[in-house]
Amino acid sequence: MRTTYREAVREAIREAMRADSRVFLMGEDVGRYGGAFGVSLGLLEEFGPDRIRDTPLSESAFTGAGIGAAIGGMRPIVEIMTVNFSLLALDQIMNNAATLRHMSNGQIGVPLVIRMTTGAGRQLAAQHSHSLEGWYSHIPGLRILAPATVADARGMLAPALADPDPVLIFEHGSLYNTEGELPESIPTCDISSAAIGRTGTDVTVITYGGTMPAVISAADELATLGISAEVVDLRVLRPLNDATIMQSVRKTHRAVVVDEGWRSGSLSAEVSARITEQAFFDLDAPVMRVCTEEVPIPYAKHLEEAALPRPERIVRTARELVGR
Amino acid sequence: MNTEFRMPSLGADMESGVLLEWLVHPGDTVHKGDIVAVVDTAKAAVEVECFTSGVVTELLVEPGTRVPVGGPLAVISTTTGEQPHAAPTVAAPGVVTSPLVRHLADQLHVDTGTTPGTGVGGRITRADVIRQAEPVRISPRARRLAAERGVDLRTIGSTTPGRVITGDEVLAAADALGRPEHDAKGIDPQAMRNAIAQLMAKSKKEIPHYYLTEQIDMSTALAWLHEQNRALPVAQRILPAALLLRAVASACAEVPQLNGFWIDGSFVPAGGVHLGVAISLRGGGLVAPAIRDAGTLSAPELMAALRDLVSRTRAGRLRASEMSDPTITVSNLGDQGADSLLGVIYPPQVALVGFGRIAERPWASGGMLGVRPVVTASLAADHRATDGVTGALFLQAIARQLQLPEEK
Numbered sequence: 001m002r003t004t005y006r007e008a009v010r011e012a013i014r015e016a017m018r019a020d021s022r023v024f025l026m027g028e029d030v031g032r033y034g035g036a037f038g039v040s041l042g043l044l045e046e047f048g049p050d051r052i053r054d055t056p057l058s059e060s061a062f063t064g065a066g067i068g069a070a071i072g073g074m075r076p077i078v079e080i081m082t083v084n085f086s087l088l089a090l091d092q093i094m095n096n097a098a099t100l101r102h103m104s105n106g107q108i109g110v111p112l113v114i115r116m117t118t119g120a121g122r123q124l125a126a127q128h129s130h131s132l133e134g135w136y137s138h139i140p141g142l143r144i145l146a147p148a149t150v151a152d153a154r155g156m157l158a159p160a161l162a163d164p165d166p167v168l169i170f171e172h173g174s175l176y177n178t179e180g181e182l183p184e185s186i187p188t189c190d191i192s193s194a195a196i197g198r199t200g201t202d203v204t205v206i207t208y209g210g211t212m213p214a215v216i217s218a219a220d221e222l223a224t225l226g227i228s229a230e231v232v233d234l235r236v237l238r239p240l241n242d243a244t245i246m247q248s249v250r251k252t253h254r255a256v257v258v259d260e261g262w263r264s265g266s267l268s269a270e271v272s273a274r275i276t277e278q279a280f281f282d283l284d285a286p287v288m289r290v291c292t293e294e295v296p297i298p299y300a301k302h303l304e305e306a307a308l309p310r311p312e313r314i315v316r317t318a319r320e321l322v323g324r
Numbered sequence: 325m326n327t328e329f330r331m332p333s334l335g336a337d338m339e340s341g342v343l344l345e346w347l348v349h350p351g352d353t354v355h356k357g358d359i360v361a362v363v364d365t366a367k368a369a370v371e372v373e374c375f376t377s378g379v380v381t382e383l384l385v386e387p388g389t390r391v392p393v394g395g396p397l398a399v400i401s402t403t404t405g406e407q408p409h410a411a412p413t414v415a416a417p418g419v420v421t422s423p424l425v426r427h428l429a430d431q432l433h434v435d436t437g438t439t440p441g442t443g444v445g446g447r448i449t450r451a452d453v454i455r456q457a458e459p460v461r462i463s464p465r466a467r468r469l470a471a472e473r474g475v476d477l478r479t480i481g482s483t484t485p486g487r488v489i490t491g492d493e494v495l496a497a498a499d500a501l502g503r504p505e506h507d508a509k510g511i512d513p514q515a516m517r518n519a520i521a522q523l524m525a526k527s528k529k530e531i532p533h534y535y536l537t538e539q540i541d542m543s544t545a546l547a548w549l550h551e552q553n554r555a556l557p558v559a560q561r562i563l564p565a566a567l568l569l570r571a572v573a574s575a576c577a578e579v580p581q582l583n584g585f586w587i588d589g590s591f592v593p594a595g596g597v598h599l600g601v602a603i604s605l606r607g608g609g610l611v612a613p614a615i616r617d618a619g620t621l622s623a624p625e626l627m628a629a630l631r632d633l634v635s636r637t638r639a640g641r642l643r644a645s646e647m648s649d650p651t652i653t654v655s656n657l658g659d660q661g662a663d664s665l666l667g668v669i670y671p672p673q674v675a676l677v678g679f680g681r682i683a684e685r686p687w688a689s690g691g692m693l694g695v696r697p698v699v700t701a702s703l704a705a706d707h708r709a710t711d712g713v714t715g716a717l718f719l720q721a722i723a724r725q726l727q728l729p730e731e732k
Contacts, residue, residue, distance in 0.1 A: 253465055253491055284463040284490040323488070 001184060005147075006176040008154035009039050009115075013077065015186075016161055017047055020075060023161060026053035026062055027079030036081045037117055037176055063089035063114065067097050067166075070112040075161050080116040082124075083132045083170065097166040098141030112166045113157065119210040119260055120308060121174040126296035129304075131260040133170040133209070134267035137238035143167045144237040145191055146209035150180030152235060155189025163191070170237075172210025172260075191236055194244035200230035203318045204248040206271055207258040208234035211309050215258050218314035225315075227322050237267060245271065246279050253284040254321040258309050263291035285321045290314050327376050328396040334365050334372075334647040340392045341365050343385050344501060345476055352380045354400065359643065361397065364501060366519040367611050371643045378402035387479035388500045421448050432457035458487060465491035473498040516609035527668050531586075532707040535666045538719040540726055541689070542682050542697040548729035552623070564682055565656055566627040567729060568699070572654050572677050573597045573618040575721035581710050582675040582703075582718050583651050591674065591709040600650025600670060601630065603637045611637055612653050612670055613646040623729075658682055664700035674706035675715075677722070 003011070016023045024047075025040060031054040034041030044052040055062035059080055066078040080086045086093070093114070100108045120129035137144045143163060147153045153171070160167040197212065198219055207215045212233060219229040230248050234240065249255050255275055259268035272287040293307040331341055345362040354360055359371040360380075382399040385391055421429070421436055425448055429436045432453060439456045441448040462470075462477055466489045470477050475497050480489050502515055545567050553561045576583035576597045584593040597619040600612040615621070615629045636642055652673055657665045658681040667676035680700045687696035701722055705715045 253463075281464050281468040282491075284465050284492070285488065323490075 001182045003182050005150050005153045005178045008150045012154050012157035022075040024051040025077045026055050030079050059088035063092040066112050070110045078114045082128050083116050083118040098139050109164045110166045111164050113160045115169045117173045118170045119172040120297040125299040129297035134261040145169045148209050148212035148233050159191045194241040195233045197231035197233040200228035202228045202322050203254040204230045204252045205256045206232040211258045211260050214311050218311040221315045249279045250282045255287045256317050258290045260292050262294050288317050325402050326399050329398040331391045331393050331395045333393045334370050338365050340390050342390045348380050366515040370647050429453050460487050462489045466494045469494040524668050527671050531669050533704050534707045536715045537702045540699050540723045542699050545726045545729045562627045566623050568679050571722045571725035574725045575718050578721040579718040581714050585672040586674050586709050594651035598649045598651045600653035602655040613642050614650040667704045674709040676704045678702040
């Protein structure tokens with residue numbers, strides 16, 4: 001069945017709400033407007049205003065309400081419009097959701113799912129375009145997911161809701177219109193492992209989420225140059241699945257980390273450091289990174305494109321590493 | 325005058341060898357007997373000595389190259405007092421370089437002949453020269469693999485731009501040297517098995533062996549050893565093997581018809597007594613390098629030579645003369661518990677002496693029966709070169725010598 005990333009997320013929410021009456025969705029404009037990115041379109045009509053709840057413009061309030069509902073036994077899905085706005089709810093996420101199980105000696109869990117849009121590429125300027133999932137993946141107590149494929153967009157929500165602790169799902173805004181094939185019966189999906197997006201032998205390109213299309217396009221280009229790139233889709237940004245990364249690097253002996261986050265103090269830095277710690281003696285070249293330029297994401301189209309990790313930069317970096 | 329230094333024959337079965345490593349550079353002064361290179365035969369990495377004195381003017385072969393026996397490896401200038409003239413930096417024919425680039429290349433000691441040019445029409449640019457002058461870098465994986473497989477990183481010329489030696493290049497070099505995984509000693513067990521198979525089949529096919537054995541009373545010899553060892557520190561104690569070797573060396577002097585080679589249909593006596601000692605390797609296989617001039621060594625000296633030879637053999641480092649020189653082979657399987665052994669001659673030698681275990685046995689002497697330590701000595705000899713009578717004399721000479729341990 002051919003479907004879009006957006007429809008896959010919607011279908012996952014629909015399935016979860018049908019399967020469990022404790023599940024409900026809340027966030028800004030998720031009801032009558034159908035969601036800022038159209039994900040929840042039609043759900044209000046199907047499930048009614050008690051389970052598809054429009055909220056006031058206060059991320060701190062409705063995220064906090066979601067945490068309270070989760071503690072009270074519900075299985076809320078909180079939608080935050082973009083990761084930039086999630087900073088208004090950061091106190092709730094970090095000081096409450098991530099900590100309560102530890103501070104209550106295991107008595108209070110927060111089985112909450114927070115979905116939010118991340119990333120640039122749609123000319124939404126510097127207050128709507130950043131990629132801050134790397135910040136969240138710094139926080140113990142949270143599980144951070146970044147579905148890059150239609151299959152993961154469809155499959156990750158159910159195990160996230162089943163998790164007894166808070167899970168954050170980062171949906172890259174440029175992926176909503178991408179299409180992919182889904183099987184009729186949805187296979188079970190894990191939220192613990194990285195995946196090999198494409199097998200190769202010469203260089204490992206590690207990425208996740210919204211930069212996946214650029215990496216796949218770069219891998220195609222590299223193939224025409226006779227360079228076989230293996231693509232690792234991290235999928236889960238916290239906890240990182242080191243074994244899959246190292247297995248690939250031990251095969252290709254070279255690694256490029258592609259991350260739409262800024263380079264300094266980033267998730268790409270973490271991945272690079274782990275490779276150096278665990279696979280140093282299997283490396284034939286230094287670990288390289290392709291990240292977003294260290295500027296607030298520009299509004300102008302050509303500047304925005306220039307700031308982001310583009311296939312040409314990935315190809316150039318991979319060629320430097322391979323020496324061809 | 326220039327002479328060519330050629331691939332030596334490091335054994336009768338050797339047809340070619342792989343040059344592993346140069347231990348000299350052009351311009352070095354060498355003397356006869358100096359170790360100048362390491363060559364890999366199918367059996368071991370062997371240090372090769374130089375046969376002339378002079379100055380190395382040119383190395384003709386890159387490490388990793390297989391060269392037939394007799395093939396030239398290097399040019400040695402034997403004219404005394406003449407220093408080789410350093411070749412001026414010249415570009416390869418057809419490569420255009422600017423005066424500035426040539427000047428820079430001279431300053432940085434870069435050979436423009438081997439520098440890849442990236443400029444218009446393949447011209448060598450300043451950046452090319454500077455890049456060429458950068459030290460070669462080695463990846464962490466390449467270092468690890470080189471250590472694991474015993475590859476000398478200096479022998480690998482990287483082709484990668486930016487000149488990083490990668491793990492794949494080390495693996496290629498290791499393959500060229502026949503150094504598979506998990507064998508850092510530089511000996512390929514399969515190649516060694518093949519070499520032994522060929523040589524032993526050739527021996528059994530061509531040499532009409534005859535065999536003699538003799539039981540020898542070792543009580544006098546062992547008593548003498550016991551006295552000697554009392555005064556020696558543990559590390560220097562003499563083992564019975566040294567006495568057995570000395571007895572063989574002495575018998576070779578007495579019966580020289582068994583000490584030499586069968587070459588082109590006739591026996592050629594050897595100039596000295598160089599005892600080939602069969603040494604089994606831990607990974608399987610065996611080699612029989614020589615203890616040179618064994619007849620001139622005392623028992624403690626023979627013991628020291630034997631220890632040295634065994635340890636270097638097992639480390640994979642033998643000298644060329646030790647590999648090519650043996651005039652007769654001694655095989656001692658006493659340690660392994662065999663009572664006696666009947667050996668296969670190592671061509672073109674004409675005899676192999678075997679010793680079994682020294683064990684207490686009933687022994688009749690002077691009309692009395694006693695218990696004595698006894699060893700069975702055996703001789704496998706080439707019937708083309710000698711007859712049984714000569715062989716019997718040889719074994720008797722060994723037996724007699726073992727009754728006179730204090731002599732020399």
